[in-house]
Amino acid sequence: MTLNLQSILHEAKEMEQEIVNFRRIFHENPELGLEEHVTSDKVMEELKQLNLDEVIKIGTKESVIEELSLLNETIKDTHGPTGVLGVIKGQAGPGPTVLLRADMDALVVNESTDEDHIPYSKGFSSKNDRVMHACGHDAHTAMLLGAAKILSKFKDKLSGTIKFIFQPDEERGCGAKIMCKEGIMEDVDAVFGIHVWKTVDSGKVMIHQGPTMASVDNFWININGGGGHSSSPHETKDPILASSEMVNSIYRMHDRELNSVNASLVTVEQIESKADWGVIPSSAQLRGTIRTFSESDRNYIIKRMTDLCNVTSQFHNLECSFESLNVFPPLNNNREMAILAQDTVSDLLGEEKIETGDPIMSGEDFSYYLKESPGAFIFLGNYNEDKGIIHPHHNPKFDIDEDILHKGTALYISLALKFLNNQ
Incomplete structure (x- = not known):
């Protein structure tokens, strides 16, 4: 099968239910930053079944304690290294290295038990008291896991290397710092991340050229x-x-x-x-x-x-x-990588799906990766009034329009291939 954008979208659509199931498993079992043991074990289990060249845990207990100490946080026995790195080395020839990132941590939020809250009414709301995926990290992890599964089938057609980093503790800001200190960016030529976003209509994509999120x-x-x-x-x-x-x-x-x-x-x-x-x-x-x-x-x-x-x-x-x-730090998209991302969205989903917007005053630790390598952070629209998916991030009724998940998977794949093929 040829790896073109439409075939990628078809492949992602074919495994849509599996991606949705991943998201629901992660949503039902949310874990706070640097305590994502169940989540990272599930990611490791799935990645080890694929045709990857490397699947390893990233981080050490010492690096976790060091970062938490800087924040004057109480160190718990459950705090530990939970990052997961998967690597595909293409067999079609040498080439650059691109890294795709998803975050895994949840928030201290009590999930809604209202009947109109879909995770509750469909039986996959949080099992853990006062812990909830209220920012979409369950979706990010599921989408990137789907991307790894699809790309692993086409290893013989790839030139270059693709890294998949499943990162802990974005909310507190420790996760990306630990990943970078562990050296995952040393040979990376470009890095991309995706975040589902509350103010962008479902299925549209917002990309900034330059300033994106605040320090x-x-x-x-x-x-x-x-x-x-x-x-x-x-x-x-x-x-x-x-x-x-x-x-x-x-x-x-x-x-x-x-x-x-x-x-x-x-x-x-x-x-x-x-x-x-x-x-x-x-x-x-x-x-x-x-x-x-x-x-x-x-x-x-x-x-x-x-x-x-x-x-x-x-x-x-x-x-x-x-x-x-x-x-x-401030998150500033590399202009060249942002244009590449816009071209990718245009080719994959249509030019009408691209949105521009003002920079966002929220912060994101993806900025640490962008200090190491050029890249872009992209917002996948999640607002769907018809489905009642209207609540902001960090709200007890925050939810995901699951129809966008396979598109997020296809976008991860397409960004990697677009970069590798353009070099």
Whole structure:
């Protein structure tokens, strides 16, 4: 059989029910990041039945502990290496290497038990209390598994190497970092990822040339003064007043000092301070997020927030410290790879299925792969009002239009082949 785009779509359609079944198995058994043991074992089991050159677990207990420690996370016995790598080496001749990525982790969400929620009414909703696939990673894993199964049948027709990475812990931002540190990107010439997306109509595909998703930094501002009686504020160093002024200063700095043409965002998400009636507290903490699409804007915001802390400390005669943690770098699609992806979608599904859109303020750890090799991150539309699939990501009623799954599988395959054949 010839490996052209229409035959690929036909092959994916032929195994549609198997891909749907994979998705339902993963949906029913969701696991949190770096605890995806059942999921990765299932992926390993399926890949080992194929004509692949390599199927291995990726990561070590030490690398997992190292990344979680950076986030001050409690290390659990269930945390461990759960990444899975499959490799096909084409037999038709040498060529470049392309990597296809899917993420496997779920979220701390209680899945809906409403009868109009399809996974519940059809009997494949989450078996695990307060854990749910509410972002589509079950679909990504199923689609890529389908792609590996189809491509393994045509190994003799492939020139070059295709890697399949089933990655843990995207939500917390540790997974891709661990995969990269383990060396999976060392020989990769291009990398592609797909995410089902809430705001794009089912079956359409959104691709950005350039800025795609924002960097994410979490920040903490700790303010320590000297508390006292509420009736005698002149005898205290009031962290509440300092906190209020700090919030206003942050927003004023962002709105007046950064070029509004370049999208960025600073949000104070929480102000925490505890005291009883009649007491001015001794301390307060501000927590929030910084989102940008450029490293220069990100660096400027962090520097200026540090400056504002120093000014606040001097003006109010108290201690004010700033800390930040970079969770994701900005995700910027390589323009050449984005154009290749658009051409692929046009040839596979039709030019009318391509959408463009504004960059997205959410973050994604796929950005770590793009720091290593050129590539593109692509959004497969999942919004279907007729089926009631209208709920946003991370919502208890989030669901997948299963009619798009075989198209996602075909898109993974086509992206790999388009890149290998163009080199």
